[in-house]
Amino acid sequence: MSQSRFGDDRDAPAGSGETGSAGLLHRMRARWPPLSSVGQDPDYRFSLANERTFLAWIRTALALLAGGVAAVQLVPAFRFHGGRLILGVTLVVLSIMVAAGSYSRWTANERAMRLGQSLQPSLVPRLLAAGLTLVALLALFLVIVSG
């Protein structure tokens, strides 16, 4: 169905509205086709395992978010002015990166499984490890300074 729609678009005469947002959408679809049109349906067990991995990453992002909110709203003030806000915002920014990474990882894994390719490594675990190390060092610094 989508192929015939694309075919209609290609047959349309020049200057008939293919420019602008519709043209951009068409080019994006050509570059990143919908998952359902790529390769073959994988074993449903693999798709569900990919979905559970995505959900586990989302829970990690939500835990980071809860930590960020709690750091600002519930932790007593440090002697270092603005320490709680820096800690909280760092955790929330880390949460954004993990949530965004989880979606792109799910898409990449699903696409690779549909095409029968091996799964590509992800930057998200390294990003999370580096971010949490930064947060821990920041918290250690704030606790020591507050004495």
Next chain:
Amino acid sequence: MAEKPGRDWPPVIDSGLQAERTRLAWSRTALAFGAVGALMLHSGMSTGNRLHELPGLIALCSAAGTYLLGVTRYHATTRKVPRGQPMTSAGAVRTLTALTALTVVLALVLITR
């Protein structure tokens, strides 16, 4: 032990309980959403401004939405798998990502106000 006469037991279609495990993962995610929502609501209520309670309430509604999404996914999976139909749902994944992004933005507004 023999099965009770007259009971029509459905055939086992998922010996690894994949669909059930995935539904439980959705439920755990909904609970995590609920915890974040309760925390945000607590923070908003402590300010005394009713408007600051809105992010927490939206996050709690997202928790309910996530749970319902998981239930819907479970029923769709158990219905489609025996028929050999594709059960991957990019829509459910995108919806949850959007709900998470919305909650993160609301939390950022709440803590930097």
